[in-house]
Structure formats: structure tokens, C-alpha cells
Amino acid sequence: xxxxxxxxxxxxxxxxxxxxxxxxxxxxxxxxxxxxxxxxxxxxxxxxxxxxxxxxxxxxxxxxxxxxxxxxxxxxxxxxxxxxxxxxxxxxxxxxxxxxxxxxxxxxxxxxxxxxxxxxxxxxxxxxxxxxxxxxxxxxxxxxxxxxxxxxxxxxxxxxxxxxxxxxxxxxxxxxxxxxxxxxxxxxxxxxxxxxxxxxxxxxxxxxxxxxxxxxxxxxxxxxxxxxxxxxxxxxxxxxxxxxxxxxxxxxxxxxxx
Amino acid sequence: xxxxxxxxxxxxxxxxxxxxxxxxxxxxxxxxxxxxxxxxxxxxxxxxxxxxxxxxxxxxxxxxxxxxxxxxxxxxxxxxxxxxxxxxxxxxxxxxxxxxxxxxxxxxxxxxxxxxxxxxxxxxxxxxxxxxxxxxxxxxxxxxxxxxxxxxxxxxxxxxxxxxxxxxxxxxxxxxxxxxxxxxxxxxxxxxxxxxxxxxxxxxxxxxxxxxxxxxxxxxxxxxxxxxxxxxxxxxxxxxxxxxxxxxxxxxxxxxxxxxxx
Numbered sequence: 001x002x003x004x005x006x007x008x009x010x011x012x013x014x015x016x017x018x019x020x021x022x023x024x025x026x027x028x029x030x031x032x033x034x035x036x037x038x039x040x041x042x043x044x045x046x047x048x049x050x051x052x053x054x055x056x057x058x059x060x061x062x063x064x065x066x067x068x069x070x071x072x073x074x075x076x077x078x079x080x081x082x083x084x085x086x087x088x089x090x091x092x093x094x095x096x097x098x099x100x101x102x103x104x105x106x107x108x109x110x111x112x113x114x115x116x117x118x119x120x121x122x123x124x125x126x127x128x129x130x131x132x133x134x135x136x137x138x139x140x141x142x143x144x145x146x147x148x149x150x151x152x153x154x155x156x157x158x159x160x161x162x163x164x165x166x167x168x169x170x171x172x173x174x175x176x177x178x179x180x181x182x183x184x185x186x187x188x189x190x191x192x193x194x195x196x197x198x199x200x201x202x203x204x205x206x207x208x209x210x211x212x213x214x215x216x217x218x219x220x221x222x223x224x225x226x227x228x229x230x231x232x233x234x235x236x237x238x239x240x241x242x243x244x245x246x247x248x249x250x251x252x253x254x255x256x257x258x
Numbered sequence: 259x260x261x262x263x264x265x266x267x268x269x270x271x272x273x274x275x276x277x278x279x280x281x282x283x284x285x286x287x288x289x290x291x292x293x294x295x296x297x298x299x300x301x302x303x304x305x306x307x308x309x310x311x312x313x314x315x316x317x318x319x320x321x322x323x324x325x326x327x328x329x330x331x332x333x334x335x336x337x338x339x340x341x342x343x344x345x346x347x348x349x350x351x352x353x354x355x356x357x358x359x360x361x362x363x364x365x366x367x368x369x370x371x372x373x374x375x376x377x378x379x380x381x382x383x384x385x386x387x388x389x390x391x392x393x394x395x396x397x398x399x400x401x402x403x404x405x406x407x408x409x410x411x412x413x414x415x416x417x418x419x420x421x422x423x424x425x426x427x428x429x430x431x432x433x434x435x436x437x438x439x440x441x442x443x444x445x446x447x448x449x450x451x452x453x454x455x456x457x458x459x460x461x462x463x464x465x466x467x468x469x470x471x472x473x474x475x476x477x478x479x480x481x482x483x484x485x486x487x488x489x490x491x492x493x494x495x496x497x498x499x500x501x502x503x504x505x506x507x508x509x510x511x512x513x514x515x516x517x518x519x520x
Binding site: 007008010011012014015018035036095098099100101102103106107109110111112113114115116117118120121122193196197200201204205212215216218219222224227228230231232234235236238239 | 269270273274276277278281297354355357358359360361362363366367368369370371372373374375376377378380381382453456457460461464465475476478479482484487488490491494495496497498499502
């Protein structure tokens with residue numbers, strides 16, 4: 001136990017030293033010009049200021065964050081709602097598997113970012129182009145994981161079900177899908193990460209709002225303090241989203257801790 | 259049994275071929291029957307351009323040269339990320355002091371996606387090659403580090419104990435037990451990291467570059483040339499496929515005793 005507290009202390013110390021050195025080389029010694037590396041204090045300051053101030057990119061921080069969240073969540077949720085059933089159907093019905101899998105394998109290696117230009121041409125630079133790009137990226141892990149999850153269902157369990165006279169439908173809903181749930185949730189986590197990352201990329205390229213847009217505009221005017229603050233906000237929101245998903249998983253997925 | 263397997267394979271490839279052909283036919287039909295032809299080209303012009311751009315230039319390079327540019331960037335950034343991730347991951351996994359020092363700082367950086375570093379990287383390194391290496395590095399190293407860390411930290415204690423009892427010193431335990439036990443994890447990390455690197459190079463090239471496959475698609479967008487975009491996407495998909503299968507083959511060779519499921 002004492003060993004543990006010792007290492008905890010070292011961790012805290014390491015963070016403190018990290019920030020102190022950062023502060024030292026920026027604010028105190030001025031080793032780096034301001035536009036190259038902002039000081040930690042400056043970042044906190046600009047964070048508080050940006051909560052209410054609209055300069056220099058036209059919206060407050062909360063508006064940017066909400067716009068990013070809205071787009072990524074619409075895309076992520078629709079990818080989950082469509083992708084999971086598609087994966088399940090592919091795993092459960094052989095003919096669907098045979099027809100869809102080759103097409104799916106053809107599109108799979110194209111990263112979602114590669115879809116950005118064509119979606120912008122089709123749908124403009126508004127909400128829907130971004131939703132479509134993120135959807136394409138988030139859809140893939142949803143399908144793959146629900147596919148493998150169902151395929152991994154223990155055949156013995158299925159045989160037992162069949163012996164007791166379960167219909168194919170009952171086999172699917174009471175045996176295969178519950179077995180696949182943990183794997184499906186892993187897919188959801190991957191796809192959430194991809195959604196968030198693709199969103200940032202899409203906003204860097206074409207947008208008028210959102211966290212990615214905020215850091216891109218700040219770059220063009222050399223406001224590194226806003227960039228770093230924006231990066232940290234992007235990181236924290238991403239963490240928050242995956243924590244939320246963990247919470248949902250712990251509530252709904254049974255039999256994980258056995 | 260053998261003939262059964264053979265026929266199973268046959269059926270699968272017949273289905274695969276017919277769904278591909280169906281896809282191309284529907285694409286062609288949509289393009290020729292509806293107004294969508296104003297937006298997307300049919301499959302035939304796309305394949306024509308793909309073939310001709312193998313020898314003719316898009317921008318200032320041929321398709322193959324563009325691909326080489328991107329691959330070289332991925333190679334540099336990914337190798338840097340893999341080396342740093344491996345070294346840090348193993349030392350954090352095997353040494354609690356290093357773990358305690360680096361882990362909090364790493365956790366601060368880790369949730370920031372690689373692409374979010376693009377603006378900062380441009381401020382730091384300008385728009386030259388180092389910027390791209392840096393972005394790919396930031397996108398790739400975290401996965402390698404995390405997996406190496408998990409692999410080397412949770413090595414079966416019984417194995418280490420047994421080796422110790424048979425008189426192995428630290429170095430031999432490390433070489434003969436820790437490294438082989440963490441290899442499958444490391445490979446999983448490398449695989450994820452390679453595909454994020456491929457994604458990061460696209461993002462980097464789309465924001466600032468005059469060559470590379472990312473440039474092909476963004477150039478096509480700026481010129482309103484959909485055919486060029488689709489050709490670029492095909493090239494991207496093909497390279498992604500090749501990269502993934504190279505990693506899988508390497509994994510099979512090196513971790514023969516422990517092939518992961520899926």
C-alpha cells in the first residue's frame with residue numbers, strides 16, 4: 001500500500017514538474033516565441049475568455065463544441081443504428097454475407113478522411129457532408145464487430161437452444177445477440193473514436209464552425225494559445241464521450257465480469 | 259469433405275463476382291439514366307483515367323509517384339512512432355518508476371487525435387516534410403505505446419517465476435519471456451497504428467501538400483474533377499489493403515505460436 005502512494009506521489013510530481021518547466025521556458029525565460037509555444041497560464045486564461053468571447057473566429061467555445069458534438073453524434077448514432085443490424089444480418093444469413101461482404105471489403109480500406117472531397121462535392125460544406133463522411137468511417141467498425149460477435153457465438157449454446165426447440169429467431173435474439181454484445185460495444189468504442197477524429201479532420205478542411213475550425217482559423221492568425229486550448233478541449237470531449245459509452249456498457253452488457 | 263470445401267469456395271467467389279458486377283452495372287445505369295451524371299462519372303472513365311494516370315501526370319507527378327510520396331511519409335512517420343512507442347511502452351511496462359513519471363503526461367496527450375496536431379505542426383515546422391512526419395508520428399505512436407505497455411506489463415507472473423527458479427537473470431527473462439509474450443500485443447498495436455498513420459498522411463496531405471494521394475483527391479475537389487477524386491480513392495484503398503496484408507503476413511511469421519482471433 002505504501003509502495004502505491006509513493007508511485008502516486010511521483011506521478012503527481014511529474015505532472016507538476018512538466019507544467020513548471022513549460023511555464024518556465026515560456027513566461028519566465030521566454031525561450032520560445034509566443035506564437036510557437038503558449039504558456040500554460042495563457043491557455044487557461046484564453047479558455048476562460050473564449051467561453052464568452054466571439055473573437056477571433058465568430059463563435060464562443062461552447063457554440064463550437066456543441067456544433068462539433070451535434071455533427072459527430074448524429075453521424076455516430078446513425079452509423080450504429082444501421083451498422084449493427086447490417087453486421088448481424090451478414091453473420092446470420094449466409095446469402096447476405098456472400099453478397100455484401102465483397103462490396104464491404106472493397107470500401108473498407110478507404111479511410112473516412114478520403115471521402116471528404118467527394119462528399120463536399122456532393123453535399124456542400126454544410127452539416128450533411130460532414131455527417132456523411134463520419135458515417136462512412138463509423139459504420140465500418142460497427143459492422144465488423146457485430147459480424148465477428150455473432151460469428152463467435154458458442155455453437156454448443158446454439159445446439160442446446162435448438163435441442164430445446166428454439167426457433168431461428170429465438171436463437172438469434174436470446175443466444176447470439178447477447179453473446180455478441182461485448183464485442184459490439186468494443187466496435188462502438190472504436191467507431192466513436194473514429195467519429196471524433198474524422199470530425200476534427202473534416203472541420204479543418206471545410207467548415208465555418210466547430211472545434212476543428214477554431215484551431216484552423218487560429219493557426220492562420222498565429223494564435224497558438226487558442227490552438228493548444230482547442231486541442232485540449234478536443235481531447236477532453238473525446239475522453240468524456242468514451243467514458244459515457246463505458247458507463248452505458250456497464251449498465252446494459254451482462255456477464256462481462258465473469 | 260474436400261469437394262464440399264471446394265464447392266463452398268466456388269459459391270463464395272461466384273457470389274463475390276456477381277455482387278461486384280452488380281455494383282458496377284448499377285453504377286453505370288445510375289450514371290447513364292439519371293441526372294447524377296453531372297456529378298459523378300461512370301465506372302468506365304474512372305478506370306480509363308486510373309490506367310492513363312499510371313503513366314501520365316496528375317499535377318506534376320504520375321499516380322505511382324504520388325503514391326510513393328505518401329508511402330515514404332508513412333514509412334518515416336510510422337517507423338519513428340513505432341520505435342518511440344516500443345521503447346517507451348516496454349520501459350513503462352517493466353519499470354514502475356518510469357511508468358509513474360511518464361504515464362500522467364502521456365495520458366494528457368493521448369486523447370488528442372493525430373489530425374488535431376495539424377495546425378500546431380504547421381506553426382512549428384512550416385509546411386514542409388517534417389510537418390507530415392510529425393502528424394503521422396503523433397497519430398501512430400500512442401497505439402504502439404499502449405499495446406506494448408499492456409503486453410509487457412501483464413506478462414504471466416508464473417512464467418517469470420518459473421524462469422527465475424531455473425536460474426535466469428533479468429536479461430534472459432526479458433529476452434526469452436517478456437518480449438515473446440508481448441509480441442502479439444505489439445503487433446496488434448502496430449497494425450492499428452499503421453492504419454491510423456495512413457489516415458493521418460491523407461489528412462496532412464489534404465491540408466498542405468503538392469504531391470501525394472491526399473493531394474490527388476483534394477486537387478480533384480478544387481478543380482471539380484470527380485473522376486480524379488475517385489481515382490485517388492481507389493489508389494488509397496489499394497494501398498491501405500496492401501499495407502494491412504503486409505502487417506498480417508509479418509505477424510503470422512513472427513508470432514506463429516499465438517495467432518490472435520479475428
